[in-house]
């Protein structure tokens with residue numbers, strides 16, 4: 021049992037009967053099942069390679085002791101340092117947690133979101149952005165979107181701030197930066213906490229600052245469908261509030277920070293200090309394996325982003341000729357997107373039909389119709405929690421028009437040149453058909 025570490029539960033000194041004996045380690049067969057699961061394949065060559073690895077792993081396990089610690093230890097710390105450096109934030113700003121939704125929860129709890137409070141979220145995003153305030157009984161206020169980017173429109177945010185507004189949650193949809201300067205100005209003026217939903221925005225930047233590091237909090241997702249993943253699930257919370265850095269570390273696991281020794285189990289575990297008072301945290305711990313997975317992917321992340329940019333650039337160049345088509349914006353010196361999703365828009369008047377018709381045509385031609393983000397206020401959960409979807413829709417006219425008639429997202433990563441060409445041709449051809457009334 022080699023579980024010597026930062027975890028106070030194993031720091032019980034040299035004993036004949038160690039505390040760590042209450043847990044279980046993994047063996048060579050467990051490891052092989054993981055290799056088989058991650059490296060799936062078929063055929064003789066695959067089976068032969070697997071047999072070689074199997075033999076080597078069993079041999080290794082015979083000569084080495086199990087490394088031991090599986091949760092919240094050295095690899096998690098190493099990853100957090102790597103992310104701090106990558107983002108250019110103060111040491112200790114990044115916290116690796118179960119997923120982006122649990123990272124949001126820490127920020128929402130810090131702000132003590134409760135019934136009567138108002139939280140401004142963009143009209144279009146994924147339900148995870150609003151799950152905590154909705155469940156906590158706060159009032160969600162939907163900001164209309166900028167039709168060019170689908171991101172929240174700062175001018176509409178300004179119109180919707182009231183004395184009850186406690187948080188603004190800008191979402192960098194598809195990895196395209198929100199116009200953060202006006203939002204931060206509003207937040208400063210009205211003493212509002214800003215949580216950036218940078219689930220899609222890891223590595224992108226706005227005016228030289230990485231997305232997720234501009235607000236009081238930022239959160240990234242490393243779920244398997246994102247630009248890089250910590251083996252399926254994972255999130256990072258970043259905080260710009262220096263006095264909350266140590267608190268965030270405790271907030272990850274029920275008030276305990278594993279990098280500090282606990283002297284007295286009963287009395288040293290206390291509540292977390294939020295902005296308006298103490299709060300009790302949940303458990304959003306992560307494993308060393310998840311951290312290791314993300315460390316590996318981060319080592320090649322620049323290449324991943326460059327490839328996404330290359331594929332998006334090809335599509336935008338191919339689609340730029342027809343005035344009915346509005347391709348993904350590629351950014352500029354101030355705006356560096358992550359190209360998590362490719363945003364395709366059309367002008368229904370010039371295209372002779374709306375995006376629903378285009379999507380149907382693309383579907384018929386074999387271009388995947390990926391389910392994209394829709395108006396948050398249309399989720400059944402919003403109505404079930406007592407909010408009026410129609411009133412929200414009336415306050416977000418741009419969102420209504422853009423969602424129904426103008427935009428879709430395209431897959432944009434890992435495509436061959438042939439697939440990219442096929443997709444661009446299919447879009448050009450479909451819009452031409454629509455313009456010709458077919």
Ligand SMILES: Cc1ncc(COP(=O)(O)O)c(C=O)c1O
Nearest residue numbers: 119120121146148219241242243
């Ligand atoms: C915009 C947005 N925010 C938040 C999340 C939640 O991320 P996670 O699955 O890591 O909790 C997602 C996930 O798809 C997302 O698309």
